[in-house]
Amino acid sequence: MSAAAIVMMLIAMTVLWGGLAVAIWNINRYRGEEPESVHRDL
Amino acid sequence: MSQQLDHAEQQRGGFSSRKVFILAAIGSAVGLGNIWRFPYVAYENGGGAFILPYLVALLTAGLPFLLLDYGLGHRYRGSAPLSFRRAHRSAEGLGWWQVGICFVIAVYYAAVIAWAARYALFSFDKAWGDDPEGFLFGSYLQAGDPGVGLDFVSGVTVPLVLVWVAVLALMVLGVQKGIGIASTIFIPILFVAFISLVVVALTLDGAATGLDALFTPDWSALTETSVWIAAYGQIFFSLSVGFGIMITYASYVGRRSDMTGSGLVVGFANSGFELLAGIGVFAALGFMATASGVAVDEVATEGLGLAFIAFPAIINEAPAGALIGILFFGSLVVAGVTSLVSVIEVVISAMRDKFEMSRVGASLAVGVPAAALSITLLGTTTGVYVLDIVDHFINRFGILVVAVASMVALAWVFRRTGLLRDHLNRDGSVKLGRTWDVLIGVVAPAALVFILVNELIDNIRVPYGDYPTWMLNTLGWGLAAAVLVLGFVLARLPWRASTPLDDPEVVTAQDERSS
Numbered sequence: 001m002s003a004a005a006i007v008m009m010l011i012a013m014t015v016l017w018g019g020l021a022v023a024i025w026n027i028n029r030y031r032g033e034e035p036e037s038v039h040r041d042l
Numbered sequence: 043m044s045q046q047l048d049h050a051e052q053q054r055g056g057f058s059s060r061k062v063f064i065l066a067a068i069g070s071a072v073g074l075g076n077i078w079r080f081p082y083v084a085y086e087n088g089g090g091a092f093i094l095p096y097l098v099a100l101l102t103a104g105l106p107f108l109l110l111d112y113g114l115g116h117r118y119r120g121s122a123p124l125s126f127r128r129a130h131r132s133a134e135g136l137g138w139w140q141v142g143i144c145f146v147i148a149v150y151y152a153a154v155i156a157w158a159a160r161y162a163l164f165s166f167d168k169a170w171g172d173d174p175e176g177f178l179f180g181s182y183l184q185a186g187d188p189g190v191g192l193d194f195v196s197g198v199t200v201p202l203v204l205v206w207v208a209v210l211a212l213m214v215l216g217v218q219k220g221i222g223i224a225s226t227i228f229i230p231i232l233f234v235a236f237i238s239l240v241v242v243a244l245t246l247d248g249a250a251t252g253l254d255a256l257f258t259p260d261w262s263a264l265t266e267t268s269v270w271i272a273a274y275g276q277i278f279f280s281l282s283v284g285f286g287i288m289i290t291y292a293s294y295v296g297r298r299s300d301m302t303g304s305g306l307v308v309g310f311a312n313s314g315f316e317l318l319a320g321i322g323v324f325a326a327l328g329f330m331a332t333a334s335g336v337a338v339d340e341v342a343t344e345g346l347g348l349a350f351i352a353f354p355a356i357i358n359e360a361p362a363g364a365l366i367g368i369l370f371f372g373s374l375v376v377a378g379v380t381s382l383v384s385v386i387e388v389v390i391s392a393m394r395d396k397f398e399m400s401r402v403g404a405s406l407a408v409g410v411p412a413a414a415l416s417i418t419l420l421g422t423t424t425g426v427y428v429l430d431i432v433d434h435f436i437n438r439f440g441i442l443v444v445a446v447a448s449m450v451a452l453a454w455v456f457r458r459t460g461l462l463r464d465h466l467n468r469d470g471s472v473k474l475g476r477t478w479d480v481l482i483g484v485v486a487p488a489a490l491v492f493i494l495v496n497e498l499i500d501n502i503r504v505p506y507g508d509y510p511t512w513m514l515n516t517l518g519w520g521l522a523a524a525v526l527v528l529g530f531v532l533a534r535l536p537w538r539a540s541t542p543l544d545d546p547e548v549v550t551a552q553d554e555r556s557s
Contacts, residue, residue, distance in 0.1 A: 009257040012257070
């Protein structure tokens, strides 16, 4: 692989997979209320 | 009044937790397009440089539109028609239009899953032999002349029946026990299976050649309009936004959930999976190119050609061919099923809301006709042509048009974006500013209109494929127009007196003030 291809692959991985990791971290940090008991067909 | 709303919510069901909702939404977003469309679109549109327009499209259109759907479904607590109806009494037709599109998609989408399931079994003995293309259209699909016939192909019909039985069973089980539990099981399996496929593909000779072809940046591509159109198109079609799915799923989440944080997880999981698919697919294509002594551009392809012609050829040559086949086609089946249940749920949820049907009754009322149509039209020697035309037209002149119409209507006609932004911000971990209104009201619709106009001009100038005009006019243009008309006709039907049609948030606030 060329150096340019490797760099772009790493950037794509960092942005998309890093973005996912940050989004998961954020949602775990911020706890909203879970659903109330409204589920008839659970 | 508030009690009436609570009762209605209890009747509808819901996800047991935010985690289950996120997994179900990822299951819907991650579909066949992530695996067989993104890698080629990226390769064709600048390679490594494509990441830039792709990210811009994700942040300026994909995520904002996803959050609009979330806001609509979550605030108004209903299926697409009920949510639009509660947003404004004149908006219900948009919801039924989306429902019609989902019904059409479900009918043909099941067929591709059936093919993939059959090909997973073919992988064991490489039943396609040395000519995967001839096998696909000849021995397997037995494709005849374009038309609509009733010559059934047992190799397609039997797995198609099984797909529908499995999907209907999930739908009958309900939101949590069916969709929720299936997503909780299938999504981790999908990710593990696809990561395994990528690992195996990366060990093949020539994998680096494929990755080099995919990621080498062509910076000049960034000046081409077509590349930016491709990026917005990929993000839009990939995220399952604009045709009722995310509205429906969001209505099944608890009232005080963090919807913006959930949306970011879903959006990045979807794009992250696409990147994974790109790496796996191009590593495999690099192997095939190396084994055949040709350049990657001679083997690179997308869609049905990638899945059912290129991959069988790769499986023939690769050291662990059967394993690659099972992982690849198994991933297609799992990704397809989790997307199909979300598509058909849009229709079932709408029927339940409008006619106050039971879960089982609505599942059968929707699922049985859909399955019958699917088997009749797609299980035959002409099924591949029907699928090709319907898929082409309903994606462009169904989904794209309704997406633009609903965004413009909510932003400019009914002026609900400010209300929905406040709703999402109330419990959201990521706060939306007025920029979001601009993205929803101007940027995203403008990008989609641009894509739509280009598609319209292309399809008028050069009729799609080599199909007879009557097929294009009925299964293509005609069907896209029919779901629009039918949508607004269904919106004329009255709601049951017991169905609350007011904004649930307003009703709850009024009840709290009066008590």
